[in-house]
Amino acid sequence: MAFPRLTKLELQIMDALWSQGASSVREIQEAFPEKDRPAYTTVQTMVYRLEAKKAIRRVKKIGNAHIFEAAVSRNAAQRRLIDDLLSFFGGRPQPVVAHLVETGKLTLDDVQEAEQLIRKLSKKEKGR
Amino acid sequence: MAFPRLTKLELQIMDALWSQGASSVREIQEAFPEKDRPAYTTVQTMVYRLEAKKAIRRVKKIGNAHIFEAAVSRNAAQRRLIDDLLSFFGGRPQPVVAHLVETGKLTLDDVQEAEQLIRKLSKKEKGR
DNA sequence: ACCAGTCTCCTACGTTTGTAGTAGATATCA
């Protein structure tokens, strides 16, 4: 149970916490675009479930409202998402990148930036 | 309903069809690694549901067994998966690539290959 | 001290997913 798989709605809730920091249910609910914003209790239910999954935790109480904060980092969640995706591509990232390129989502600049990043990281690696 | 979101198990079934072509339920089931292979009827149920979702269709009958084939391409499914992932990253692919690089999944070779692909595609683009 | 507003906690319910059993139809082989 190291890291639960999060659904779209759950991720939206986590996103509110990652973006605005510790929040009440009301604040999380209001982070949804007013068009298609779930009912207060809907958000509350999901918040409770995320808490049960240890993805978030209550940190304090303001007035009569509980304040929640993320217990898993956005980074870890992102890694999980990407790993899940990769597993479908046989673990090889290259096809994913190829897709991004082919659909025009990944530009030459993006790729060159990635290349710089690799060089920088590999330099650091050497010094380890 | 253009393209249903497929779950992990559903994707594994689609994968069998994409890889081995039109298959019977039995053949799909046997494409699963013998370790944790779902029961025949489990696969059958999922196959029926995929059929209801128009992701696959029956093409013929051999003996008393129906033969199914994918009705959506692997490519389309992959695009869908990637698009869903991207939507979580605000639609920007760069953070995804950065993640791949940081976790060491994307090598310098991969990136350079992507770069070549971009150049080739952009050349084709010009001639359009 | 009371009332309106807000929040919590509990309950509920429909849908989707994963899992599988059973009954009856069908095919195949001796």
Next chain:
DNA sequence: TGATATCTACTACAAACGTAGGAGACTGGT
């Protein structure tokens, strides 16, 4: 042509997800 294996079609059910209502507790203002 009858026994055996295999399939289909149907049914079932638990867990997860999305959605939300209602009862009662708490709080802040007057």
